[in-house]
Amino acid sequence: MAPVIEATGLIKKFGSTTALDGLDLRVDEGEVHGFLGPNGAGKSTTIRVLLGLLRSDGGTVSLLGRDPWADATELHRQLAYVPGDVVLWHNLTGGEVIDLLGRLRGGLDEGKRGKLLEAFDLDPTKKGRSYSKGNRQKVALVAALASDVPLLVLDEPTSGLDPLMENVFLEQLAQVRAEGRTVLLSSHILSEVEQAADRVSIIRAGRVVDSGSLADLRHLTRTSVEATLTSPPHVTDVERWPGVQAARQDRDRFVLSVDTSSVGEVLRRLDTHGIAAITCQPPTLEELFLSQYRDELATADDAPKEEVRA
Amino acid sequence: MTSLAGTGPLLRLAWRRDRWLVLVLVLVMAGLAYSTMAATLDLYPTDAEAAAGAKVMAENPSITALYGPLPSLTAAGVGVIKTVMMGSLFGAFTAFALVRRHTRSEEEEGRFELVGAGVVGRRAPLAAAVLLAVGTVVAAGLLSALALMGTGVDTTGSVALGTVIVVAGLVMAGVTAVAVQLTSTTRGAAGIALGVLGLAFVIRAMADTATGGGRHLVWLSFLGWAERVSPFGGNRLWVLLLALGATGVLLVVADVLLHHRDLGAGLWAARTGPARAKPALGSAVGLAWRLQRGSLIGWTIGYAVLGLVVGSMAKSVDQIASNPGIEDMLRKMSGGNGSVLDAFLGTELRFMAVGAAAYGIAAALRLRGEESAGRAEAVMATATSRWRWVSSHVLVAALGSLWLLLVVGTCAGVAAASTSGASFGAVLGAALSTWPAVLVCVGLTLALFGVLPRVSLLAWGLLAVFLLIGELGAILKLPDWMMGLSPFDHLGHLPGGDADLAGLVGLLVVALAALEVGAAGFRRRDVAT
Numbered sequence: 106m107a108p109v110i111e112a113t114g115l116i117k118k119f120g121s122t123t124a125l126d127g128l129d130l131r132v133d134e135g136e137v138h139g140f141l142g143p144n145g146a147g148k149s150t151t152i153r154v155l156l157g158l159l160r161s162d163g164g165t166v167s168l169l170g171r172d173p174w175a176d177a178t179e180l181h182r183q184l185a186y187v188p189g190d191v192v193l194w195h196n197l198t199g200g201e202v203i204d205l206l207g208r209l210r211g212g213l214d215e216g217k218r219g220k221l222l223e224a225f226d227l228d229p230t231k232k233g234r235s236y237s238k239g240n241r242q243k244v245a246l247v248a249a250l251a252s253d254v255p256l257l258v259l260d261e262p263t264s265g266l267d268p269l270m271e272n273v274f275l276e277q278l279a280q281v282r283a284e285g286r287t288v289l290l291s292s293h294i295l296s297e298v299e300q301a302a303d304r305v306s307i308i309r310a311g312r313v314v315d316s317g318s319l320a321d322l323r324h325l326t327r328t329s330v331e332a333t334l335t336s337p338p339h340v341t342d343v344e345r346w347p348g349v350q351a352a353r354q355d356r357d358r359f360v361l362s363v364d365t366s367s368v369g370e371v372l373r374r375l376d377t378h379g380i381a382a383i384t385c386q387p388p389t390l391e392e393l394f395l396s397q398y399r400d401e402l403a404t405a406d407d408a409p410k411e412e413v414r415a
Numbered sequence: 416m417t418s419l420a421g422t423g424p425l426l427r428l429a430w431r432r433d434r435w436l437v438l439v440l441v442l443v444m445a446g447l448a449y450s451t452m453a454a455t456l457d458l459y460p461t462d463a464e465a466a467a468g469a470k471v472m473a474e475n476p477s478i479t480a481l482y483g484p485l486p487s488l489t490a491a492g493v494g495v496i497k498t499v500m501m502g503s504l505f506g507a508f509t510a511f512a513l514v515r516r517h518t519r520s521e522e523e524e525g526r527f528e529l530v531g532a533g534v535v536g537r538r539a540p541l542a543a544a545v546l547l548a549v550g551t552v553v554a555a556g557l558l559s560a561l562a563l564m565g566t567g568v569d570t571t572g573s574v575a576l577g578t579v580i581v582v583a584g585l586v587m588a589g590v591t592a593v594a595v596q597l598t599s600t601t602r603g604a605a606g607i608a609l610g611v612l613g614l615a616f617v618i619r620a621m622a623d624t625a626t627g628g629g630r631h632l633v634w635l636s637f638l639g640w641a642e643r644v645s646p647f648g649g650n651r652l653w654v655l656l657l658a659l660g661a662t663g664v665l666l667v668v669a670d671v672l673l674h675h676r677d678l679g680a681g682l683w684a685a686r687t688g689p690a691r692a693k694p695a696l697g698s699a700v701g702l703a704w705r706l707q708r709g710s711l712i713g714w715t716i717g718y719a720v721l722g723l724v725v726g727s728m729a730k731s732v733d734q735i736a737s738n739p740g741i742e743d744m745l746r747k748m749s750g751g752n753g754s755v756l757d758a759f760l761g762t763e764l765r766f767m768a769v770g771a772a773a774y775g776i777a778a779a780l781r782l783r784g785e786e787s788a789g790r791a792e793a794v795m796a797t798a799t800s801r802w803r804w805v806s807s808h809v810l811v812a813a814l815g816s817l818w819l820l821l822v823v824g825t826c827a828g829v830a831a832a833s834t835s836g837a838s839f840g841a842v843l844g845a846a847l848s849t850w851p852a853v854l855v856c857v858g859l860t861l862a863l864f865g866v867l868p869r870v871s872l873l874a875w876g877l878l879a880v881f882l883l884i885g886e887l888g889a890i891l892k893l894p895d896w897m898m899g900l901s902p903f904d905h906l907g908h909l910p911g912g913d914a915d916l917a918g919l920v921g922l923l924v925v926a927l928a929a930l931e932v933g934a935a936g937f938r939r940r941d942v943a944t
Contacts, residue, residue, distance in 0.1 A: 156796050158942040178800040186796040192789040194706060195523075195600060197688075197696075204692035205702060209797035230687040234523070234599070245793075258796075 116163035124150040126311035139302030140291040147311040148291040185249035189260035191241040193233030199244040200229030206248040218251040238265035329386045330361045335379030421535035425543035449562035454890045455494030465490035486648025491568040503641035506584030510548040517544035519595040552584025575646035582658040586637040589665025596672035703807035722823035726830025757911025768849030771816040772856040778812035779860040783871040845909035851922035852902035858929030865936030
């Protein structure tokens with residue numbers, strides 16, 4: 106199956122700053138693909154290149170098998186986009202904007218439109234200037250989700266939404282996925298991507314530094330083990346156990362950072378010291394993200410690498 | 416008063432953002448005052464020579480309608496007449512732009528919230544904006560007065576010219592201060608303030624061309640006050656007190672309104688609208704029309720009134736046409752074979768064409784406004800091609816300006832034909848024949864937008880240059896090629912005279928080429944945010 110989005114070695118420069126520095130991205134049909142990175146990593150720039158709003162300075166990119174710069178108009182019939190910073194026309198109502206964007210794209214599903222307005226609890230008669238940030242976001246979301254297009258490109262779609270509405274959004278996203286549509290979901294909100302995404306690409310300083318399913322990525326990282334022991338060993342001994350990357354002792358309580366592949370061995374050794382209480386946490390996306398980000402800080406500042414994970 | 420707390424820092428912020436603009440504006444104004452006076456003194460070294468030349472001018476209604484009566488039959492009086500009109504409009508526009516920019520625009524963009532959460536009193540933004548505007552017009556007035564003194568003319572008259580600028584600027588600062596309280600949008604505020612300015616101009620023009628007691632009606636218009644300072648004539652410096660009083664009253668009104676509304680809101684509340692879009696709002700052109708129709712309606716009303724006013728002046732022009740001196744001069748202006756009336760109408764319609772070009776530029780600049788606000792991105796992420804999006808706003812600019820010329824030509828034609836011997840068809844034809852020049856301005860705006868988007872606003876600078884070439888080119892004895900840089904120099908001599916067919920075709924070619932350059936440039940570049 107040909108990928109819906111494929112970019113290789115994408116480069117985009119703005120004057121002397123390099124926004125995209127050889128970015129590779131692959132999104133397959135029917136998947137919700139999380140596009141994760143800190144502010145300024147190049148998420149929005151990538152999306153704008155994919156939409157043909159920006160012209161890349163190098164590398165190749167294809168969307169649904171076509172060139173997003175040359176075939177922008179045709180491609181845009183098959184996708185819906187929610188920008189990261191939704192700006193509405195001051196004197197158009199939310200309902201008018203939803204209809205307008207739908208018609209400009211080539212039509213929208215009336216049934217879905219009504220249901221979405223209800224689900225998001227959005228008043229379509231207010232003028233653009235009187236909506237709050239969250240409500241502007243809802244207008245763009247309804248306009249995009251009410252379409253029947255095969256590809257959704259969402260740039261930080263939940264920014265400004267309250268937790269209740271964030272849940273509504275995740276439900277809608279699950280529906281979209283059930284319909285077999287493809288979604289590129291950019292975010293810096295890790296829990297959201299963790300709940301919704303099949304696969305994740307982590308972007309940092311204009312490059313994708315890691316890509317794969319959440320399970321794949323977790324293998325690369327460490328599990329956090331927290332144990333209270335009845336006969337605690339010396340912490341320097343524990344640090345030398347195979348697979349233990351870091352250890353911290355607080356009286357009889359130990360907090361270990363363990364290679365996920367060595368968790369079994371470490372548990373066996375802990376058991377010999379009498380386990381009074383234990384919790385094992387798989388790495389959260391947050392930790393994936395922090396470990397990527399920390400590398401960047403370390404190389405940037407040349408600072409000594411410190412274990413900040415607890 | 417704590418409600419004024421923070422005025423100082425806000426004023427410094429405003430100055431920091433606008434200092435170059437303010438400096439350039441003030442210097443350009445003083446430079447204009449100096450160069451027109453120096454050139455006139457060069458042309459008429461003595462008052463006697465000036466009086467001979469100016470007699471014709473003093474009785475020419477098309478000059479009176481635009482600039483007001485000649486202050487005096489002296490060389491300095493002739494040298495200042497255009498500066499009086501331009502100076503008062505300069506003062507008014509500067510005050511309007513600065514007050515609006517630092518009050519309503521800031522609120523609408525939401526930037527004021529950032530500042531307003533600090534130790535900033537309720538009155539502080541308005542106070543800072545008015546202080547900046549007043550400071551700027553006073554500086555322009557002082558520097559213009561000094562510039563005139565530099566040409567060797569008398570001090571009182573020079574100070575009077577500075578007073579003209581300050582009078583118009585002060586009152587317009589007050590008018591704008593009230594306007595920005597009334598509506599919650601920058602555009603709405605502009606509509607009210609510029610509407611008042613337009614009305615002031617029309618009242619002044621009608622009163623100045625009226626006969627007998629009607630002339631006193633000029634005092635109903637604040638532009639009339641500025642004009643009646645009459646530098647190198649009556650030198651009525653006391654008019655400044657009148658302006659101060661009026662400005663004080665307007666500011667008190669603005670202050671009362673300010674205390675009756677919320678931050679971000681206007682006194683007139685924003686209404687809700689339809690939940691569904693009408694079928695017309697389903698294409699790029701439909702959107703462009705929806706966004707721009709309000710302003711076109713405003714312009715249409717203004718142009719209908721202006722057309723009627725100009726047309727109805729035809730009667731008094733006919734009456735003075737018996738003076739052989741004027742007849743000779745106007746004949747020359749009209750290309751030699753038109754009547755006095757034709758020459759008058761031709762001059763006025765050419766000014767209307769510059770106004771229509773201003774509309775066209777503003778409408779075309781919507782492209783840049785939509786782009787930098789980030790709204791263009793949403794449209795171009797749909798199946799709307801770049802070409803379609805660009806052409807939607809260009810279409811509104813081009814056809815909207817043609818419509819305005821049709822309106823002003825029809826109104827002026829009807830009014831002129833019913834009160835004088837002018838022909839309706841000739842007037843309408845003359846109005847429409849200026850369209851190619853307007854189209855060149857729209858084309859140049861698009862070219863800037865497509866190729867140099869960051870400096871799109873330079874389109875206004877180009878229009879100002881074209882206007883100055885037309886107004887001052889002859890006085891400053893600019894070479895022909897330089898005069899020819901203005902598209903309004905190639906329009907021929909309609910009505911009555913000959914149309915410059917080659918010129919009109921040339922303008923159309925330039926306009927189309929510029930449009931193509933702009934569209935091609937935009938297709939090749941990134942959509943900026």
